[in-house]
Amino acid sequence: MTDPRIAIEVRRVTKRFGRRLVLDEIDLEVAAGESIVLTGSNGAGKTTLLRTMAALIRPNSGDILWFGEKTSGQHESRRLIGMVAHENRLYPHLTLRENLIFAARMCDVVHPRHCADSLLETVGLLAHGDRTPPVLSKGMRQRLSLARALIHDPPILLLDEPFEGLDAEAEQWLTGLLQDLRRQGRTLCFVLHDEAKTRLLADRVLHLHQGRLLQVAADQTAVAHAA
Template sequence: MTTVELKNVSRWYGNVVAVNDITMTLEPGVTGLLGPNGAGKTTVLHMMAGFLSPSRGEVTIDGAPTWRNPDIYRRLGLVAEREAVHGFLTAREFVQASARMQKLPDPKAAAEWALQMVEMTDAADRRIETYSKGMRQRTRVAAALVHNPQVLLLDEPFNGMDPRQRMHMMGLLHELGDRGHTILFSSHILEEVEQVSGTVQVIVAGRLAASGDYRRIRRLMTNRPHVFALQSSDDRRLAVALISEKSVSGVEIDNTGLTVRASDYGSFTRALPRIALGEGIRLRKLLPSDESLESVFSYLLEA
């Protein structure tokens, strides 16, 4: 059983703190690293992969430090967010090169196995420069998998994949996790984490904002206060009607329409059509006005 640990880890660049005092443990299975862009997810992955040293704290795989420890790459595979593939190579050549770098006894057989895992055998002899982004992404995953590592780190692995490719990759991560591999993938999309991982680590502004079971964190995120911008055929009458709705905690009106504060997203969005219909009011606009990822994730810091 391979375990990855971060103990009180911080990483800063001059006066900029990218990661602030994070402690987490990854065990076999699939874990999602969730957070908005710029939250520090890539920095965490790079420290786990030994590409960056922590400014403070300790990052280990089975007790061995990842920094300045090339031996960890026998047990670790990384798919970085930034592409670093030579377009003049075919996928087969690229994955075989990775197998040779790992000094595998049969690089051709290992590459064939990895290409099959990501469904790239049919296009394996085409140059990578002819591939779609999703195909290039799957080729990079194959290169990271070629030595069958116990730890697999993936930075935004579903970027550029079409729905079928995405579903296949999610299934592959599930399969590897069930086999006992320790897998961490980063994403800024909640639904990706929901479909792949039951365990979530949420990072906001370099800090660990929430950790644990996906369902608990989902409840925290969906049960937070919500703000809606609303316009209708009779804003004043609608405002009066909405005040009596249990899920509504406040209503403001101005010349642009209504601002409604709701304590429960689901209850409000179900009640609004019923209330409008009962009052004979036509809804013209309904927009969540605080639904940026930053506001959703930042709420977890206060929860």
Template structure:
């Protein structure tokens, strides 16, 4: 479970988040949509314990960020706009570094498992500085999953991916959902990765403008609801 309680964040004179509260149950896959500057990535960073709110509280399960920051971070995998990869190291060396950081058991097997999922086995021993944008994104996904986190945060995960990469990521998302992982994905897309979504949040002007399940949602409904809420 992910819970944010009365979260607010200000940058300068701009209120990026304004007293947001939300709860995402264990095993739910939630997508967050909204226009540029709505506060989506800020919300994700706060829930993923990368950034502190000016006010409010974050809980993962029943544990609070205030008292158990290190322990909570072991439960979290995050894909953000920064790859958190070391370009001079190979893909294998990057995954080994993060695997050791999280004390991953059977690390060699886990490295092979996640690198296969993202389709980079043949590039395992290549230095990251030689990777294309799409390959960096795939490796970043593998890095986020190396320690089998319970909660996964994805910020625009399809960015930079070609059709093969998109297909691989969609398969990864299906596997995570079937494994009852709790997932929050920030996206601008109304299509990519949306077939497995349980719930949609629309963020506008730092607040939750809409929150609804995808069950029985018709193909045209999402766009209609989205544009109604961001125009208001």
């Protein structure tokens, strides 16, 4: 946390889906370069909070700020965010390379082809570059999804259960990659269930319960209390 500025600020955010209160006046600050993990039972609002932080959901009240600037109506500043979502967000009829090139072009990357190839190499899919997502395994799609999120080199990375569907080897690889990203000073926000991974990756663990941030723990021992 060399930079004192706040990467993401969540200010009294409330979100309802229908009558259901999903986020209840959440306040949260994520410092630049910090790595936080959101935990909580199913339906606690973790994914909703992450998507709200990505400005994909408009809260009923409250604001989201990225580096001190409000996100509402700001399409240009979306390039600060990279996100790995539950769904892989890949076009089924484009090849892996085309998917990445499209994402790169949407994010104003200067050399989209070059960047796509490099990232395919990084995630170990260069050999499959000309295949389409549906023929790949879930783990491979997950890796491509990560490449898609990294393509514009975002300072903030939001990951919704990135380890889902990965085998042991890929998990280890991804843990290494994420630790590298963390070491580079990127701001990371995870939704994770795995306690061991949480311990490895988190500076701070936040527990979400019924739309409220119940525990804000500075170290990982909080997970044990939360569980």
